Amino acid sequence: MGPQGLTLYEFLLQNAKTRGSEAAIIGADRTATHAQFLKRVDQLAAGIHRLGISKGDRICILAQNSLEYFELYGSCAKLGAIAYPINWRLSAEEVQQVIELADPQMLAVDPAHLPQLKEIDLGSLRVRSLIGEENVDGFVALTDLYVDDGDESFDRKVDDPFVILATAATEGVSRGAVLSHGNLIAAGDHLINTLGLTTKDRHLAALPLFHITGLGLSLAVIRAGGANVVTDAFDPLQAAQLIDAHQVTLLASFPPVLTMLLEARQASGAQWDSLRYVLGLDAPDTIQRLLTETGAEFWTGFGQSETSGVVTLGSVMEKPGSTGKPLPGVSVVCLDEKGKEVPVGQTGEIAVRGELVFKGYWRDADATDYASRHGWHHTGDLGMFDEEGYLFYRGRKPEKELIKSGGENVYPAEVERIILEMPQVAGVCVIGVPDEKWGEAVKAVVEILPGKKISEMQIVDAVASRIAAYKKPRVVDFVEKLPRSEDGEIDRAAVKADHS
Known part of the structure; x- marks a missing residue:
């Protein structure tokens, strides 16, 4: 719980x-200074409240990182509304699934991701807003929603939900993890x-704000009174130079982000004297390069x-x-x-x-109970403690x-579901295999029906046409x-042993 029950606002x-x-x-x-940021948050909260958005309402955000994204989060914190960010890398079909699950009252989207909404019925939304100043039929410009707030107060509590993050698509359909103000304050x-x-x-703040790593670190720095340097899209050269320009002290990374940053640093002559921490996962050689070439630590x-x-x-x-010791x-x-x-051992x-443990899965009591x-939150991950109290990660449970791949979660079931719909396919097992650039890559092992033919490209294209491109197989074995x-179930362990 936050100090004295305080919320993020x-x-x-x-x-x-x-x-x-x-x-x-x-x-x-x-x-934006801290004073300016608060003023913008208050003005946006007042504007969307006038349009009927109130405590408990979900606000979906389909956009890349921006100041406005932070202001939307801040407005949710003030109103007691619940942010429901959407991964902008998802396909239109997947975006629709998330929106249906969220059942939102408002949607904010940036111009780059309007095409993903083209075939989705948004008629039930009270507010459809376009981030920026551009005018598009059916959407109000977000800039028009900032109004003087008149110092209106709203009821909010530390245990109220603040954000719902898409997660756990183990059966091919995303669930939403509900995090409260108190959860994120404790984590920060x-x-x-x-x-x-x-x-x-x-x-x-280069990692997406729809991920817990990007959001959590950003909120922790706000909580500490520091500053977030926002990039809307990851450009390694720009990011390497921003570290020097704004004296960045920490960032988070998943493969291949750090490798690309180190290459850009070398090419640009950036110094990174201010950088203290890089947090995340990466290959030992990449981590060692960071430690050798800079004064930063990798955690x-x-x-x-x-x-x-x-x-x-x-x-x-x-x-x-190891993954360190418990906090x-x-x-x-x-x-x-x-x-x-x-x-x-x-x-x-x-x-x-x-x-830090979440409130539960959005509208899924059975999954929450399981x-x-x-009396514990079961992560679905396997691990081992050594005699000194360090935790070592040992992979996922078969059911999870x-x-x-590249910091994104890919659940085999969602890829397998699409491949199995192809009339030539008798069975499929999707696994992760080591990949030098992405950490892990998606591999599909496919059994073809007798007398049928299908190519690797047909399978890759079928997946890419239905779900996010990062989920498509990079390798297909027939x-x-x-x-x-x-009992007729595919033996995933045997497939991994033969094809990893």
Whole structure:
């Protein structure tokens, strides 16, 4: 819980009072001080409230990072509305699925992603807003919604939902993880205390704000009174130079972001003297290059959207190969199938307790109950503690199969579902395989019906036409027969052993 039950909005008020003239959000074309940011948040909250948006209403955001994105989040914090960001890399079909699940009262979209909404019925929305000043039929320009607020107050509590993040598409359909103000404040406080964040810190907000890593770090820096340097699209050369230009002190990275940044740094002559931390995951060679060429440290951890971000964290130099130790005040254990803690050195499902654990899955009580069985949040990930208390990640449980490609989650079931709809296919197993650039790549192992023919490109195109391009197979293996268990289920472990 936040100090004295404060919500995220109260921290914006505090920042405006105590460091109002200092930078809060730094964008490409304008910078907002803490006082200016609060004023914009208040004006936008007043404008959308006049249009009928109130506490508990969902506001979907389909856009790349921008100052306005931060202001939308801030307006939700003030009103008690619930932000529901959408991954802009999703296909139109997937965007529609997310909107149907969210059941929003408002949608904000930037011009670049209007095409994804073309075939979606948005008639039930009270507010359809286009980020920027452009006028498009059926949408009001977001700039027209900023009005003087008249100092109106709204009821909000620390345990109220603040954001719903899309996650856990293990069965081919996304769920929404509901995070409260208190969840994200607790997560931010852990980052502030562990990393020693202060008002002097500046975060390169290059990772998308629809992901917990990008959102969580940005909120932690706001909570600390620092500044976020916003990039709308990842341009390695621009990002490498922004680190010097704005004295960035920390950023988060997933493959291949850091490799691209280091190459851009070398090409541009950027110094990065200010950079203290890079947080995330990467290959050992890339991490070593960062440590050798700069004064920054690389920290890694374990976490997920349902835990508001990381629950373990540590420098890679402390215990190479580990994800660090549990954060203070967070309980992390490894459990067997009966919910009993396994001994040190043995693998079990990673489970978590603490103020960081989410409120539940949006409109999915069964999934929430299953995840919270035995009094713990079950992550679906496997891990092992050593005798010194460091957690080592050991992969996903079979029921929670996941591929992590370039920082994005790809669930095999959503790819398999599309391939199985092809009339030539008898069976398919989608797995993750090591990839030098992306960390993991998607591979489809396909069994073709007798007498049928299909090409690798046909399969790749079929997937790319239906779901986000990053989910398409990069490799397709064809087999006469997939290995199956006695009950006819595909033996995923055997497929991995033969095709990884």
